[in-house]
Amino acid sequence: MTPKGSKNIGKNRIVTLFIGLFGLFILFAILDLLLGSVKIPFIHFIDFILGNDIKDPVARQILVNFRLPKTIAAVLAGSALAVSGLQMQTIFRNPLAGPYVLGISSGASLGVALVVLGLSAFSIPIWVSQLSIATAALIGSMLVLLLILAVSVRIKDILTILIMGMMFGSAASAVVSILQYFSNESVLRSFVIWTMGSLGSVTGIQIWFFSLLTFLGLSMAIILARPLNVIFLGENYARNLGLNVGLVRFLVFLSTSLLAGATTAFCGPIGFIGIAVPHVVKMLFKTSNHTILIPASVIAGAVVLLICDIISQLPGANYTLPINSIAALMGIPVVIYVVIKNKRFSGV
């Protein structure tokens, strides 16, 4: 085997994998639109894909106003979680880091809990809509982000930042528990349902807002790909090469917060996808080059969450399972595999 030959094989392999992943993406996006509790004739679906007018108003209603936003939400959330997880694993040089290590989901939970539970506990009548929940979650995660960014400017040690993130998260969870303790059954139920995650509640203007935030976060991630390759070697190497480690870290935290924050705001805290998908991508592509890993995570994250969504809506049945549980059941085996494989936790 000549080195040149093996290099070409490596390149061909990456191209093939990208084509394969994209094929899977198209396949599962179509299946996600097609499958559901209501059976939609395939002919209507073809019309829908081709952009023709759908004759059946019910089918049109379901496809355009329900399934399409849900599929888009799955794609956005999957990509966002996978990329932010990858970024955190590289920045913290820890294979078990994920989008929520900085306490972003706890911040979002606190925001939602304050709106849903807090206001009702003080008998303040509120109008609990999807939009107010999303706004509260976004504000909560942004507040945690600001804290983390403030800490990361002052504190140089990455482990300290990690522990700070965990502490902020725990503090937020503690407050959430207090709020839960004092709230009545019905609002508690709506809070618990939010924590289970849902892709189907992102509608109308929210989808545009979600897309915008995710697009911003993903663009930043792509710009940060090369600096991440340098940071991957560790701080000593990065600073030796003249990289402004503090600035890169700040921007990566910002990108992760936009991605994970927006996803949590619109779909609830969806766990494990963000930890598991980057590992699947690394195993498939066998590279640590982030200019490859980031686009690959975008597609793979979307594919995995589309699969989760298809499973959760139990095609043919009238029930929908919480997306969070399905994502966890799919992600946990991968995480267990990674833990067993990396008994030695060096590198990522």
Place this chain on the structure above:
Amino acid sequence: MIQKPIIDITNLRIGFDTSAESELFYPLISASAFSGDFIAIIGRNGVGKSTFLRSVARLQPTISGDVLIKGQPYRGIERSEFSKILSFIPAEPIHAANMSVSEFVAIARYPYKGWFGTISNEDKNIIHHAIESVNLVNLSHRELDSLSDGERQRAMIAFALAQDSDIILMDEPTAFIDLPSKYEIVKLLKDLSLKGKTVVFSTHDLHTAIREVDTIWLMLDDGLTCGAPEDLALSNTLNRLFENTEVYLDFSTGTFLHKTASNWTIGLSADCDNHYIWTKRALERIGYEVVSNETSNNDQVKCYSKDNCLCWEISNGSSVVEFKNINQLCKYLKFHLP
């Protein structure tokens, strides 16, 4: 013509300015290095070798003093320019999953490329040449994590070469590797200095350092002393490294020996020099002072060849015992100490 130093350190105070305990600080350091110098930093554990190297590499703040790199105050040089002049390779072996040697070395081109630059053909040549210089061409597509420690260290040197800097600082490049690889690494670094790079590395391997380097920066507790290894040996400065320890530099052989108290004397004669030397080493190891057979009033050891085999015999006037090897001889002596 007087050559200007490439590294010129004056009254540098290194350390962490976190407490008032200024006695913890290392004394002011002054030293300089020229193009093509091959320099070893030597000092006991914890004296501040890494801190010193990292300070010169601008990886940590200094308290006071100046470092001029190519005649310029080093903090004033733009960070990306500085990376093209000086590279620093840390002591910890690089661990990065799913990364081949050539991918790793390619990252060293970052200072020339920035956030958006892609690797050009010229970069590829430089990367290939760097890998070639450390004899890793056959392994260039292997994953870093599958390399031996010596190969990994060579990959780290290739990284510094691809960074294409005039100065290479390395923190303990020979710490984790076996003896043959150690010599290989030191020889590789020496070759680089012969090609005009300034190589400064810290090490605990005095034997190799004394034989190979141009200059030793000796970090003693009361300050840094620079000099050729031989000068430091002759001025007895090297021995100060072992103050309050059981080790000393043996002047005649240039090796470091353990101070053993010789409680007893023993006579020794042998049929040739090699047999004499190695038998003497063994006897000294178990605590004897060796004298020639004629002058000794005590036990006598004789080494001779008999029927194409080596034999040792020990006599104390009355009895004679014979041994087939040094091991048996030593065991006997240990049990029959006077």
